[in-house]
Amino acid sequence: MPSFPSRRRVLAVGAGAALSAGAFGASAIPASASPAASGRSSGREETRSLDELYQAALAEGGKLVVYAGGDTPTQQDGTKAAFKDRFPDIDLTLIVDYSKYHDVRVDNQFATDTLVPDVVQFQTLQDFDRWKQQGRLLHYKPAGFSKVYDKFKDPQGAWVATGAIAFSLVYSTTAVGSGVQLTPRDLVDPQWKGKIASSYPHDDDAVLYLYSLYAQKYGWEWVAKLAAQDVEFARGSNSPGDAVFGGQKPIGIGTAGSAVPSTSSPVKFVIDPRHPFMAWGQRTAILAQAENSTAAKLFLNWQLSTEHQQQSFNGWSVRTDVTPPAGLKQMWEYPNAHVDGFPRFMADRAEVERWKQTFALYFGEVKGDPTPGWLGLHPGA
Numbered sequence: 001m002p003s004f005p006s007r008r009r010v011l012a013v014g015a016g017a018a019l020s021a022g023a024f025g026a027s028a029i030p031a032s033a034s035p036a037a038s039g040r041s042s043g044r045e046e047t048r049s050l051d052e053l054y055q056a057a058l059a060e061g062g063k064l065v066v067y068a069g070g071d072t073p074t075q076q077d078g079t080k081a082a083f084k085d086r087f088p089d090i091d092l093t094l095i096v097d098y099s100k101y102h103d104v105r106v107d108n109q110f111a112t113d114t115l116v117p118d119v120v121q122f123q124t125l126q127d128f129d130r131w132k133q134q135g136r137l138l139h140y141k142p143a144g145f146s147k148v149y150d151k152f153k154d155p156q157g158a159w160v161a162t163g164a165i166a167f168s169l170v171y172s173t174t175a176v177g178s179g180v181q182l183t184p185r186d187l188v189d190p191q192w193k194g195k196i197a198s199s200y201p202h203d204d205d206a207v208l209y210l211y212s213l214y215a216q217k218y219g220w221e222w223v224a225k226l227a228a229q230d231v232e233f234a235r236g237s238n239s240p241g242d243a244v245f246g247g248q249k250p251i252g253i254g255t256a257g258s259a260v261p262s263t264s265s266p267v268k269f270v271i272d273p274r275h276p277f278m279a280w281g282q283r284t285a286i287l288a289q290a291e292n293s294t295a296a297k298l299f300l301n302w303q304l305s306t307e308h309q310q311q312s313f314n315g316w317s318v319r320t321d322v323t324p325p326a327g328l329k330q331m332w333e334y335p336n337a338h339v340d341g342f343p344r345f346m347a348d349r350a351e352v353e354r355w356k357q358t359f360a361l362y363f364g365e366v367k368g369d370p371t372p373g374w375l376g377l378h379p380g381a
């Protein structure tokens with residue numbers, strides 16, 4: 001268990017004392033109706049081809065609704081366009097929002113018998129274990145399931161990771177200097193004051209985990225010094241990368257990126273064996289009560305296909321038989337990526353809240369937090 005600093009000590013070092021406006025977690029809402037009996041299926045992998053599944057999905061009605069975790073409504077436009085290009089007659093509705101809001105919607109829809117999505121693809125890993133226990137997830141193994149890294153799938157097929165994502169530090173070599181090898185420890189150097197953008201750690205659990213690793217590695221004194229660096233915090237893990245690529249800030253903390261060696265990009269995604277970063281498999285599942293279960297199976301098989309996995313933006317795949325580009329290892333081969341640690345972290349919600357409130361003391365309230373009504377818990381939200 002980490003040793004958290006007292007509120008008095010935090011205030012003494014000058015960090016912001018305002019607590020965040022509250023965390024939106026997915027509570028276990030009792031089900032109003034029993035999950036569909038189709039929540040169980042055979043343990044065999046799918047044997048139908050994508051084209052066969054496509055035709056079966058069209059015969060089913062040709063519709064599909066996916067709730068996907070993300071920071072902006074357009075963040076999955078590339079995924080949607082690629083799917084539509086491959087399967088043009090499927091009417092795909094792909095809705096992107098923060099995972100911590102989507103899971104609340106889904107729980108509310110379970111409680112009110114107004115389920116909207118067929119597929120859920122979230123960062124809130126703990127929800128998948130809970131929903132499995134509640135019988136809410138279809139047990140299904142897409143083609144290639146056996147090739148997925150063991151920790152990135154449920155043994156019974158209740159969920160499977162379809163994307164390998166990592167968060168770390170990014171910086172512009174143009175602004176920082178081409179010969180500089182910047183690490184997280186260096187960020188408290190006075191020369192970087194006012195030059196850092198970051199996601200709020202107490203607003204995004206993956207960023208929170210990254211900051212918790214920093215605190216455990218460098219100590220709370222480092223966190224206090226960072227809090228005095230006039231860091232520009234913003235909502236969304238996209239914001240630090242946007243600030244760096246857009247030239248507003250030379251350094252960003254808590255954002256996704258690619259560690260594939262590149263001579264064309266001035267932005268470096270830091271993967272240093274001496275320092276922590278964090279990575280995980282983004283879980284995807286078909287809901288047992290899905291209205292369009294065949295189209296949902298098509299979506300999972302397409303996402304797990306070697307063709308799709310080889311086009312990963314960061315070079316990493318969830319499949320063991322897809323080789324990363326030269327210069328990279330498989331994601332789970334980096335001990336400092338803490339791939340096994342993030343699911344454990346997400347499962348302990350009391351510990352997550354302690355970390356959130358502590359970083360809220362250091363870094364202040366999250367600006368732009370919506371009112372509860374913004375969650376849109378009405379049917380069809």
